[in-house]
Structure formats: C-alpha cells, structure tokens
Amino acid sequence: MSAFTNLILTQLTVPPGDLIYYVVLAFTVASALQSAFNHWRISEFPQARRALTGLGILLTAQIVMFIFSGLGWQQIIDPKTVLPPLDRAFLMFGIIWITWLYAFPEPNRAADAIATIASLFILIALGLSLVTWQQQIPFTSYNQTADDWFWQVASLVLTLAGITILFIRRPDGMWYGIALLVLGFLGHSAHLLFRTEGNYSGIVRLAYMAAYPILLTLPQRFGIPTTTVSMAPP
Numbered sequence: 001m002s003a004f005t006n007l008i009l010t011q012l013t014v015p016p017g018d019l020i021y022y023v024v025l026a027f028t029v030a031s032a033l034q035s036a037f038n039h040w041r042i043s044e045f046p047q048a049r050r051a052l053t054g055l056g057i058l059l060t061a062q063i064v065m066f067i068f069s070g071l072g073w074q075q076i077i078d079p080k081t082v083l084p085p086l087d088r089a090f091l092m093f094g095i096i097w098i099t100w101l102y103a104f105p106e107p108n109r110a111a112d113a114i115a116t117i118a119s120l121f122i123l124i125a126l127g128l129s130l131v132t133w134q135q136q137i138p139f140t141s142y143n144q145t146a147d148d149w150f151w152q153v154a155s156l157v158l159t160l161a162g163i164t165i166l167f168i169r170r171p172d173g174m175w176y177g178i179a180l181l182v183l184g185f186l187g188h189s190a191h192l193l194f195r196t197e198g199n200y201s202g203i204v205r206l207a208y209m210a211a212y213p214i215l216l217t218l219p220q221r222f223g224i225p226t227t228t229v230s231m232a233p234p
Contacts, residue, residue, distance in 0.1 A: 006196075008202070008206075009196075009202025009203055009205075009206060010198075010202055011202070012200075012202040012205040012206060012209075013198055013199070013200035013201070013202045013205070015069075015072075015073040016073070018069055018073075018200065018205075019066070019069055019070065019073060021205050021209060022062060022065050022066040022069055023066065024209055024212070025062050025208065025209070025212050026059065026062035026063060026066055028212045028213050028215060028216065029055055029058045029059045029062055029212065029215060030059055031216060032055050032215040032216050032218055032219065033052065033055040033056060033059055035216065035218075035219040035220075036048055036051040036052050036055055036218065036219040037052060038219075039051075039219045039220075040052060046106065046107065047105040047106060047221070048219060050104075050105060050106070050107065051101060051105070051218055051219055054097050054100055054101040055101070055215070055218070057097050058094060058097055058098070058101075058215075061090055061093055061094065064090075065086070065087070065090050068082065068083060068086060069083065080137060080199060081130075081133070081134060081137065082130065083199070083200075084133065084142035084148075084199040084200065085126055085129040085130050085133055085142070085147065085151075086126065086130075087200055088129070088147075088148065088151035088152075088155070089122050089123070089125065089126040089129070089151075091151075091155060091184075091204070091208065092122050092151065092154060092155050092158060093119055093122055094208075095155060095158045095159055095162060095181070095184060096115055096118050096119060096122070096158065097115060097119075098162070098177065098180060098181065098215070099115075099158075099161070099162030099165060099166070099177070099181070100112075100115045101177070101215075101218060102162075102166060102171065102173060102174065102176065102177025102180075102218070103162070103165045103166050103169050103171060103174075103177065104169075104171075105171055105172065105221065125154075129147050129151070132147055133145070133147060141197050141198050141199050142198075142199040142200075143191075143195060143196060143197060143198050143199065143200075143201065144195070144197065149192070152188050152191055152192050153192075155184070155188045156185060156188050156189065156192075159181045159182075159184050159185040159188070160185065162177070162181045163178050163181050163182065163185075166178050166181075171221075172221040173217060173218065173220075173221035176214050176217040176218070177214075179211075179214055180211045180212070180214040180215070181211075183207050183208070183210055183211035183214075184207060184208060184211055186207055187201075187203055187204040187205075187206065187207025187208060187211075188204060188207075190203045190204075190207070191203050191204050
C-alpha cells in the first residue's frame with residue numbers, strides 16, 4: 001500500500017480517529033433505528049418492530065464501544081489491555097445481528113436462539129482472549145497475535161455463513177444485506193493479507209464505515225400501507 005493510504009488507515013486506529021469511526025457507525029445505526037421506528041409507528045408491521053429490536057442491539061454495542069474508546073482516550077483505562085480484543089468481538093457481534101436483521105425479518109424462534117447463543121459464545125471468546133492478551137502485551141502488537149488471526153478467520157466464516165443464509169432464504173432486500181457482508185468479508189481478507197503492525201485494523205474499520213450505511217435500507221424493505229377513501233354514490 002502507498003504511504004498516503006497507510007496514513008489514512010492509521011488515522012482510523014488512533015485517537016481521535018477511532019472515536020470518529022465509532023461515531024459514524026453509531027450515527028448510522030441510530031438513523032436506521034429512527035427510520036424503523038417511524039415505519040413501525042405508521043404501519044405496525046411486525047417486521048418493522050423486529051428491525052427495531054435488532055438495530056437497538058447494534059446501537060447498544062456501538063455505544064459501549066464508544067464509551068470504552070473514550071475512556072481509553074482520556075487514559076481512564078489502559079486502552080491497550082482491553083480494547084483490541086473487544087474491538088474484534090464487537091465486529092463479530094455485529095455480523096451476527098446484521099445477518100439476523102436481513103435474513104429473518106419475520107419472527108423465527110430458531111434464528112433468535114441461534115443468534116443469542118452465538119453472541120454468548122463471542123462473550124466467552126472475548127474473556128479468553130482478554131486473558132491470553134495480557135501475557136503478550138509487552139512483546140507484540142495485537143495485529144501480530146494468533147488471537148487476532150482467529151478473530152479474523154472467525155469473522156470471515158461468519159460473513160460467508162450470513163451470505164449463504166441470505167441466498168438460501170432470499171428475503172426482501174437480501175442484496176443489501178449481502179453487499180454489507182461482502183464489504184466486511186473484503187475488509188477482513190485484506191487485513192489478513194497485509195497484517196500490518198498495530199493493535200487495530202484500519203482497513204477493516206474503513207470497510208465497515210463503507211458497509212454500515214447500507215443499514216439505512218433496512219426499514220425500506222416493506223412498503224408503508226396506504227389507505228384509499230371510497231366516495232359514496234350521490
């Protein structure tokens with residue numbers, strides 16, 4: 001990569017650029033959430049209400065990451081000890097719920113259970129990664145660890161699984177979901193290809209900054225009902 005490209009990607013991994021990254025993602029999810037709420041208020045479609053749930057979960061994750069990033073920027077916590085594994089877990093968590101949002105617009109108990117269990121597994125993996133990372137901090141950056149490799153490969157598997165599910169189920173708006181997941185897949189693949197020094201991946205963050213605005217299409221998958229007024233004969 002060129003020096004200019006490296007400079008741009010590096011800015012997304014250090015304060016205040018990393019805060020801007022989280023603000024952009026949180027603002028995008030919040031905008032999609034507001035649109036879904038307006039859609040649900042007018043139509044009362046169960047699909048719109050379900051979108052509210054998924055987007056609310058994503059927004060909560062964004063806010064948590066923004067808070068931790070802000071605390072690290074202010075040196076209230078040591079960002080290097082917590083944020084690198086949390087950053088990877090947050091991205092995988094997002095992949096799961098984005099797939100859930102696009103692939104299962106109607107109530108589906110099995111999908112709900114699988115998404116919840118997968119999220120719990122990510123929390124467990126995060127705990128283990130936090131423990132193993134503490135022993136490696138003095139010697140290397142997170143991008144060069146086996147932990148990061150496992151997170152990236154797992155993210156690739158999840159994005160491919162999500163794309164496959166969307167192709168099989170073919171819900172309304174499936175191509176938007178596929179486009180979002182493909183951008184994530186390309187970001188994780190590029191990170192594994194270049195594997196630069198540092199604790200965060202600028203290329204992955206750039207990919208998701210391009211991908212998350214696609215969520216704004218989510219509430220538009222189902223048309224708003226219109227009422228027609230019939231004129232009584234004179």
